[in-house]
Amino acid sequence: MNIKDTMAGRDLEALRAAIAGQVFVPGQAGYDQARQAWNLAVDERPSVVVVAGSAADVVTAVRYARAHGMRVAPQGTGHGAAPLEPLDGAMLLRTTRMRQVDIDPATRTARAQAGAVWQDVIVPAAEHGLAGLAGSSPNVGVTGYTLGGGIGFLARRYGLAANSVTAAELVTPGGDLVCADAGHEPDLFWAVRGGGGGVGVLTALQMRLYPVRELYAGDLFFPVQRAAEVLHAWREWTAAVPDEVTSICHLLRLPPLPELPQPLRGRAFAIIEAACLGDAGTGAELIGPLRRLGPERDTVAMIPASALGKLNMDPPQPVPGAGDGAFLADLPAAAIDTLVAVAGPDAQAPPDSVEVRHLGGALARPVPGGGAQPSIDASYLLYAAGATPTPSLAGPVRAHVQAVKDALAPWHASYDYYNFEDTPAPAAAVLPPASYRRLQEIKAAYDPDQVIISAHPVWPARPRHDTPRHRQP
Numbered sequence: 001m002n003i004k005d006t007m008a009g010r011d012l013e014a015l016r017a018a019i020a021g022q023v024f025v026p027g028q029a030g031y032d033q034a035r036q037a038w039n040l041a042v043d044e045r046p047s048v049v050v051v052a053g054s055a056a057d058v059v060t061a062v063r064y065a066r067a068h069g070m071r072v073a074p075q076g077t078g079h080g081a082a083p084l085e086p087l088d089g090a091m092l093l094r095t096t097r098m099r100q101v102d103i104d105p106a107t108r109t110a111r112a113q114a115g116a117v118w119q120d121v122i123v124p125a126a127e128h129g130l131a132g133l134a135g136s137s138p139n140v141g142v143t144g145y146t147l148g149g150g151i152g153f154l155a156r157r158y159g160l161a162a163n164s165v166t167a168a169e170l171v172t173p174g175g176d177l178v179c180a181d182a183g184h185e186p187d188l189f190w191a192v193r194g195g196g197g198g199v200g201v202l203t204a205l206q207m208r209l210y211p212v213r214e215l216y217a218g219d220l221f222f223p224v225q226r227a228a229e230v231l232h233a234w235r236e237w238t239a240a241v242p243d244e245v246t247s248i249c250h251l252l253r254l255p256p257l258p259e260l261p262q263p264l265r266g267r268a269f270a271i272i273e274a275a276c277l278g279d280a281g282t283g284a285e286l287i288g289p290l291r292r293l294g295p296e297r298d299t300v301a302m303i304p305a306s307a308l309g310k311l312n313m314d315p316p317q318p319v320p321g322a323g324d325g326a327f328l329a330d331l332p333a334a335a336i337d338t339l340v341a342v343a344g345p346d347a348q349a350p351p352d353s354v355e356v357r358h359l360g361g362a363l364a365r366p367v368p369g370g371g372a373q374p375s376i377d378a379s380y381l382l383y384a385a386g387a388t389p390t391p392s393l394a395g396p397v398r399a400h401v402q403a404v405k406d407a408l409a410p411w412h413a414s415y416d417y418y419n420f421e422d423t424p425a426p427a428a429a430v431l432p433p434a435s436y437r438r439l440q441e442i443k444a445a446y447d448p449d450q451v452i453i454s455a456h457p458v459w460p461a462r463p464r465h466d467t468p469r470h471r472q473p
């Protein structure tokens with residue numbers, strides 16, 4: 001579509017007049033801000049940005065895009081913008097203004113509009129002693145995170161966030177607002193629970209919350225020089241912990257920023273981040289073996305669930321960065337030795353952050369009636385990332401991240417984790433094969449023209465003689 005011929009004229013004004021939100025095109029004041037993803041290294045240049053103010057706006061925007069032969073890229077925060085294909089000629093449909101969250105303590109559920117971030121859910125839920133299955137960062141969007149699975153600090157006890165979704169409101173690629181739940185639109189309901197955002201534009205998600213009244217959690221900091229000892233001890237410890245314990249071992253090189261506490265500023269650590277559901281006595285007993293290693297700093301204590309977002313020290317503000325991850329089928333001692341060689345104290349150019357998350361527990365048990373990721377067939381999850389403050393650093397940082405991922409290749413599971421695959425991999429690389437095949441059928445039924453652009457694309461199943469409208473990579 002030629003944006004100059006059609007968008008700048010009458011049709012664009014009609015779109016602006018029809019919605020409560022905003023519309024921006026290249027060259028217009030506000031366009032650059034509206035297109036900016038949370039990951040500042042991503043340069044999205046869509047032909048139009050619609051900042052929707054309501055579900056009705058989303059309907060109008062999708063119908064408008066259809067009428068003008070445009071594809072649509074739904075986006076909340078842009079935390080997951082790195083894997084997206086170029087948006088030239090497309091509409092970037094942002095839900096950032098749609099952040100209303102309603103908590104129902106009686107049914108222990110939350111309904112979050114599509115632009116809500118986890119902080120918007122966690123804080124009001126905590127007032128009722130409830131917690132949602134947030135990830136490590138409270139600034140990540142509820143929708144993108146949940147569409148890709150969602151693994152947080154309560155995951156071994158309560159599973160993937162996607163499998164706690166009870167209903168999804170979405171606008172289909174055809175422009176209809178529908179509600180998908182256990183009794184309606186079963187294919188869409190299945191697809192949005194872990195299969196990514198390729199089947200429509202979500203306008204709200206409803207999800208289960210969990211009673212979390214007692215939580216013993218925090219970080220044990222060791223100097224990075226002790227990485228081998230700490231990682232080995234953590235690995236052995238994870239073999240025996242109950243599902244109430246979810247933990248991460250994190251090699252973190254902190255920048256010399258004045259906002260960081262003096263003892264952490266500009267230093268490198270091996271950190272064990274752990275969350276134990278239960279009382280202080282039980283938690284202290286569980287953490288005991290790690291504490292006896294003698295951390296230089298110990299923040300593990302009784303905390304409210306709403307403070308879990310501090311454990312992983314994710315950047316609170318948008319940053320430019322590059323990362324990548326992999327599910328690990330297993331983590332034997334040899335894998336730890338390999339990890340220490342590529343990311344430990346003597347590594348040549350380790351990424352700023354390399355974490356290994358312990359999976360298993362509820363994540364490993366197939367959820368009856370679950371979605372596109374019914375269970376996770378991997379024991380650990382690797383994620384490496386680095387800041388790229390200048391564009392010239394992007395290549396080297398990506399190479400260092402890739403080196404860590406490649407080094408652990410002997411232990412990779414058969415597919416990667418949807419949410420931690422920051423390269424433009426197809427959905428087939430980040431989902432179980434049977435789920436991908438079912439998603440292809442659903443995509444063919446709901447979006448045969450591939451109107452929706454999603455982080456990891458699904459290519460619709462089609463008869464052999466059909467010509468794809470948009471080229472497969």
Ligand SMILES: Cc1cc2nc3c(=O)[nH]c(=O)nc-3n(C[C@H](O)[C@H](O)[C@H](O)COP(=O)(O)OP(=O)(O)OC[C@H]3O[C@@H](n4cnc5c(N)ncnc54)[C@H](O)[C@@H]3O)c2cc1C
Nearest residue numbers: 074076077078079080135136141144145151197202454455
């Ligand atoms: C600092 C940080 C910490 C993280 N921690 C965790 C973690 O602990 N656990 C974990 O599992 N993941 C984690 N992630 C990964 C994160 O879950 C993904 O990047 C996720 O895609 C972010 O969702 P978002 O909505 O914020 O991002 P966005 O970039 O806005 O969305 C990502 C994708 O989701 C889809 N999408 C978003 N909104 C809609 C919509 N309304 N309709 C249809 N599709 C939509 C689109 O395909 C979009 O490209 C983390 C990422 C970062 C940067």
